[in-house]
Amino acid sequence: MTPHFLSSFRPDLEILLRMGLAVLCGLAVGLNRAHHGTLPHPNRVRVHVLVGLSACLMVLAAGPDIDARSRAIQGVATGVGFLGAGEILVAPPRGRNQPPEVRGLSSAASIWFTAALGVTVAASPPALALVALALALITLSDRRLNGSSAGGERPSDKQAP
Numbered sequence: 001m002t003p004h005f006l007s008s009f010r011p012d013l014e015i016l017l018r019m020g021l022a023v024l025c026g027l028a029v030g031l032n033r034a035h036h037g038t039l040p041h042p043n044r045v046r047v048h049v050l051v052g053l054s055a056c057l058m059v060l061a062a063g064p065d066i067d068a069r070s071r072a073i074q075g076v077a078t079g080v081g082f083l084g085a086g087e088i089l090v091a092p093p094r095g096r097n098q099p100p101e102v103r104g105l106s107s108a109a110s111i112w113f114t115a116a117l118g119v120t121v122a123a124s125p126p127a128l129a130l131v132a133l134a135l136a137l138i139t140l141s142d143r144r145l146n147g148s149s150a151g152g153e154r155p156s157d158k159q160a161p
Contacts, residue, residue: 018121019056025117025133026052032140033110044107048114051080055118073119080115084108110140 030048034041055076062072087108089100113136120129 015060018060018126019053021126021129022052022056022118022121023049025121025129026050026114028133028137029110029114029117029140032137033107036106036140047111051083051111052114052118052121055080055115056122057118059119059122069123073123076115076119080112084111087111106140110136 026049027045029052030045033044033048058072058076059069062068085108087104088102090103091100092098113132117129117133120132
C-alpha cells in the first residue's frame, strides 16, 4: 500500500531535466575552477554543483507565480552574495592585526555565475543557459583575458631586466 502523499507523486520530466542541466552546468564551472591555479581545489566542484542545483530548485519550488519566482531569485542573489563574500575575504594569519585580504574574485564571480545559471535553467529556455555557460568557460579558460602567461605569472609580476 502506497502512503497517501506518494499516491499523487508523478515526476515531471521537464523539472527533472532542468535540475539535471543545472547540475551539469555547475559541474562544468566547478571542474574549471577546481583545476585553476597551481593547487587543485576539489571542493570547488561540489560547491558549484550545489549552488547551481539549489538556485534552480528554489526557483522551481516557487512555482509558476511570477511574484513568487521573483522573490526566490532575490533570495538566491542575496544568499550567493554572502557566499561570494566568504570566498573573497581571507582572514590574516593569527596574531597579525591586519584587515582581511581580498582574493578569489574569479572564484566568487564563478559562484555567482553558477547561481545565475541555475536560475536561468529553471526560468528560461535551457539554450540560454548553455550559451552563457559556453561563453563563461571560454572566459575562465583563456589565460590571455586574465593577464596570465602559460606559467601563471602576470606580466606585471615579472621583473625588468
